[in-house]
Amino acid sequence: MTFRERTAVALGDAHLQEALNIATTRFIELRRExxxxxxxxxxxxxxxxxxxxATLQRLDHYLERLVDxxxxxxGRVHYALTADEARDGIVxxxxxxxxxxxxxxxxxxxxxxxxxxxxxxxxxxxxxxDLGEYIIQLAHEKPSHIIAPAIHKTKGQVAELFSxxxxxxVAADPEVLTRIARVELREKFLQxxxxxxxxxxxxxxxxxxxxxxxxxxxxxxxxxxRVHIAVMGVEKVVPSMSDLVVLLAxxxxxxxGQKLSVYxxxxxxxxxxxxxxxxxxxxxxxxxxxxxxxxxxxxREALYCLRCGACLNVCPVYRQIGGHAxxxxxxxxxxxxxxxxxxxxxxxxxxxxxxxxxxxxxxxCPVRIDIPRMLIELRQGGVEHKTAPWxxxxxxxxxxxxxxxxxxxxxxxxxxxxxxxxxxxxxxxRRLPLFLRDWTKTRDLPAVAGRTFSERWPELEREx
Amino acid sequence: xxxARPAPVRASLMVTCLGDMLFPEVxxxxxxxxxxxxxxxxxxxxxxxxxxxxxxxGYRAEAAAVARRTTLVFQDAAHVVVPSGSCAWMVxxxxxxxxxxxxxxxxxxxLAQRTYELSQFLVGVLGETRFxxxxxxxxxxHDSCHxxxxxxEATSPRTILRNLRGAELVDxxxxxxxxxxxxxxxxxxxxxxxxxxxxxxxxxxASGAGCVVACDAGCLMQMAGxxxxxxxxxxxxxxxxxxxxxxxxxxxxxLEWAAAAPSKPPHSREGDDRGAGEAGARTR
Numbered sequence: 001m002t003f004r005e006r007t008a009v010a011l012g013d014a015h016l017q018e019a020l021n022i023a024t025t026r027f028i029e030l031r032r033e034x035x036x037x038x039x040x041x042x043x044x045x046x047x048x049x050x051x052x053x054a055t056l057q058r059l060d061h062y063l064e065r066l067v068d069x070x071x072x073x074x075g076r077v078h079y080a081l082t083a084d085e086a087r088d089g090i091v092x093x094x095x096x097x098x099x100x101x102x103x104x105x106x107x108x109x110x111x112x113x114x115x116x117x118x119x120x121x122x123x124x125x126x127x128x129x130d131l132g133e134y135i136i137q138l139a140h141e142k143p144s145h146i147i148a149p150a151i152h153k154t155k156g157q158v159a160e161l162f163s164x165x166x167x168x169x170v171a172a173d174p175e176v177l178t179r180i181a182r183v184e185l186r187e188k189f190l191q192x193x194x195x196x197x198x199x200x201x202x203x204x205x206x207x208x209x210x211x212x213x214x215x216x217x218x219x220x221x222x223x224x225x226r227v228h229i230a231v232m233g234v235e236k237v238v239p240s241m242s243d244l245v246v247l248l249a250x251x252x253x254x255x256x257g258q259k260l261s262v263y264x265x266x267x268x269x270x271x272x273x274x275x276x277x278x279x280x281x282x283x284x285x286x287x288x289x290x291x292x293x294x295x296x297x298x299x300r301e302a303l304y305c306l307r308c309g310a311c312l313n314v315c316p317v318y319r320q321i322g323g324h325a326x327x328x329x330x331x332x333x334x335x336x337x338x339x340x341x342x343x344x345x346x347x348x349x350x351x352x353x354x355x356x357x358x359x360x361x362x363x364x365c366p367v368r369i370d371i372p373r374m375l376i377e378l379r380q381g382g383v384e385h386k387t388a389p390w391x392x393x394x395x396x397x398x399x400x401x402x403x404x405x406x407x408x409x410x411x412x413x414x415x416x417x418x419x420x421x422x423x424x425x426x427x428x429x430r431r432l433p434l435f436l437r438d439w440t441k442t443r444d445l446p447a448v449a450g451r452t453f454s455e456r457w458p459e460l461e462r463e464x
Numbered sequence: 465x466x467x468a469r470p471a472p473v474r475a476s477l478m479v480t481c482l483g484d485m486l487f488p489e490v491x492x493x494x495x496x497x498x499x500x501x502x503x504x505x506x507x508x509x510x511x512x513x514x515x516x517x518x519x520x521x522g523y524r525a526e527a528a529a530v531a532r533r534t535t536l537v538f539q540d541a542a543h544v545v546v547p548s549g550s551c552a553w554m555v556x557x558x559x560x561x562x563x564x565x566x567x568x569x570x571x572x573x574x575l576a577q578r579t580y581e582l583s584q585f586l587v588g589v590l591g592e593t594r595f596x597x598x599x600x601x602x603x604x605x606h607d608s609c610h611x612x613x614x615x616x617e618a619t620s621p622r623t624i625l626r627n628l629r630g631a632e633l634v635d636x637x638x639x640x641x642x643x644x645x646x647x648x649x650x651x652x653x654x655x656x657x658x659x660x661x662x663x664x665x666x667x668x669x670a671s672g673a674g675c676v677v678a679c680d681a682g683c684l685m686q687m688a689g690x691x692x693x694x695x696x697x698x699x700x701x702x703x704x705x706x707x708x709x710x711x712x713x714x715x716x717x718x719l720e721w722a723a724a725a726p727s728k729p730p731h732s733r734e735g736d737d738r739g740a741g742e743a744g745a746r747t748r
Contacts, residue, residue, distance in 0.1 A: 003653075004652070004653055004655070007653060007655055007656050008655050011655055011656070011659050316641060316642045316644065316660045317653075317656055317660070320656050320659045320660060321656060352522075353648070353649065353652050353653065354653065354656075355646070355649065356609070356642050356644060356645065356646025356647075356649045356650075356657070356660070357520055357609070357646055357647075357649070358609035358613070358641075358642035358646065359609055359610070359613035359614065360609070360613070360640075360641070360642065362613070363613050376519065376520060376522065378522075379520075379521060379522030380522035380523075380524050381522070382522055383521075383522040383523055383524075384522075388522065392521075396517075396518060396521055396523050396526070397523070397526065399517070399518070400518055400523060400526035400527075400529065400530070402512070403481075403512040403513050403515065403518075403530050404512075404529055404530065404533060406509070406510040406511070406512055409512045412485070413484075413485050416485070428689075428692060430693075435651055436651070438651050438654035439650060439651055439654065439689075441654060441658075442654065442658035442661070442690065442693060443658065443661070443686065443689030443690050443692075443693050444688075444689045444692040444693050445685070445689055446486045446487070446685060446688070446689070447486075448485050448486065449485060449486060449487075449488045451488065452484050452485050452488050453479045453483060453484045453488040453491035453492065453507075454479070454484055454507075455488075456488055456491075456492060457507050460492060460495055460507075461507070463496075464499055
């Protein structure tokens with residue numbers, strides 16, 4: 001299926017439309033209220049952006065410092081150049097620990113490296129403990145939003161899913177559903193040998209890995225199993241605790257409209273002598289997977305991304321089609337850029353056009369990533385490397401030629417008037433062939449005027 | 465209103481490709497409106513399109529060629545008035561970056577400074593905010609994306625519409641949300657574009673306004689096309705089409721295409737002799 005075909009499927013899915021509309025509208029309201037009630041919001045965004053840029057400028061330094069600090073506290077750090085390396089490394093750690101089951105927090109990095117598939121393949125059962133991810137895992141699906149993986153499901157659909165799984169009727173009541181998941185998961189937390197988390201940030205100065213959740217499952221995953229593995233894209237390192245404070249505040253406001261998320265979990269290495277809880281082993285997996293290359297690449301700014309999901313919520317395209325239609329780990333406007341970063345620009349030939357360039361994403365982005373500009377650059381790459389369709393290139397080049405020749409351009413209107421004659425009714429066109437057919441399927445098209453402005457100008461000039 | 469000014473303000477109209485071919489009435493209205501306000505208006509020869517469709521689809525070299533020649537076409541203009549926020553944004557925001565030649569780039573930077581979307585020119589340069597309405601009843605305002613987020617302009621059009629004599633400005637739910645046009649996006653992903661449009665039009669209808677005003681020909685093409693297809697009674701009009709200078713002596717404009725919705729044909733096909741209050745808008 002082409003991307004366009006997938007969008008048509010999504011548009012025809014009534015449940016998806018209902019769920020998306022409710023959730024994205026709510027997210028937008030929450031974010032708006034959070035910034036409206038916090039006068040320093042714009043300045044905070046500037047500071048967050050400056051922190052990200054300063055970090056990227058000395059990324060090697062901060063990563064080295066992070067590694068040093070984690071190791072000093074008894075943790076182990078693994079650097080993975082590729083998704084394969086990360087996956088294999090994590091499976092190996094689990095194997096050595098003799099693990100049969102791994103509990104997980106929500107983590108886009110582990111989605112990116114398709115960790116669950118690898119774990120299952122190795123005989124280690126991955127158990128998602130974030131409610132949204134838990135739902136997704138039961139449904140054998142993939143997350144469709146960066147922070148709300150099950151955003152595409154209505155509560156009715158979740159109740160159906162739970163009913164089928166438990167073989168009894170479950171009410172479509174979020175509280176009931178949450179309680180069921182809580183009971184199911186409590187056992188798993190106690191049984192699991194390994195806890196696998198992502199990391200929203202890691203502080204270079206202190207070797208602290210930071211998890212932001214609203215369910216508290218992050219604490220269980222990092223404290224109950226014997227082994228804790230945190231997986232993190234290299235760009236998530238922050239220099240200091242004071243930088244962390246800024247980023248935590250802007251992340252919570254942008255993602256869910258909160259001042260801070262309900263749980264902010266700070267983890268520093270394995271359990272130390274005298275401590276009552278915490279894992280025996282702590283591993284930090286630093287994931288490159290195409291990121292470092294972009295430090296000097298056209299997508300550098302996408303490395304600022306905090307994964308808040310705000311750009312998805314405001315994107316008119318995402319709001320209509322949801323995340324699955326993108327068929328990439330990261331959906332939405334930033335997802336297109338991240339997909340190009342991870343899989344190369346050719347992977348987003350179609351997706352680069354999945355934007356009206358309305359700019360709502362850049363406006364909502366806490367660190368002001370200029371997403372539309374990079375989408376245009378990706379489109380440009382398609383033209384320059386001739387991966388854009390041949391016919392399209394001919395049409396646009398012909399159009400460009402016309403714009404450069406005013407004498408020829410003046411002939412366009414008379415010609416169009418002749419060509420449009422069979423189609424015009426009451427000044428408008430209801431059906432056209434070729435590439436304009438798709439316009440007229442749902443919209444009338446104004447006919448080229450009987451007299452263009454240019455043609456009227458001479459008499460208009462005399463009018464005064 | 466327009467007191468005698470020391471020297472007449474000069475403005476050059478950049479009518480844009482859509483304005484020229486599809487919405488000539490908008491350009492005509494602007495010329496008459498500006499002249500009524502004492503502005504001397506010219507229409508530089510050789511103008512075509514600003515090149516934004518090329519830039520947005522990834523044809524940067526071609527867009528740069530258009531930027532170079534359009535800069536030369538308008539280099540002598542005292543002010544450039546553009547009826548579309550997106551085209552104004554292209555000139556103001558993108559032209560300098562597209563032009564490599566230092567001398568021409570400097571010219572483009574100067575041009576960018578002197579280029580205004582219509583409402584910005586009316587309010588910011590001329591200081592004119594009070595107009596007579598060419599439509600009656602309620603009107604609402606759609607923020608075009610490039611005008612709102614590209615040029616940061618949300619107040620000028622609203623100031624004008626709020627002061628409009630003979631019409632009432634009402635809020636549009638989701639006023640800052642895209643209409644789904646996006647240039648080639650509307651044809652590349654027509655289903656998504658139409659779904660976004662449906663939402664916009666539902667909001668227009670929910671606003672209770674008989675007319676949605678925008679400052680961008682692209683949005684108007686999209687919204688008017690959708691309204692017409694669904695047989696809606698609401699109209700999509702350019703700001704210039706709803707404005708009349710208080711002292712206007714010329715006949716009210718004829719809103720050819722916008723007025724000719726199948727669900728409610730205008731009272732008169734000729735239209736030129738209609739009263740201002742009836743032109744194009746639903747009479748409530």
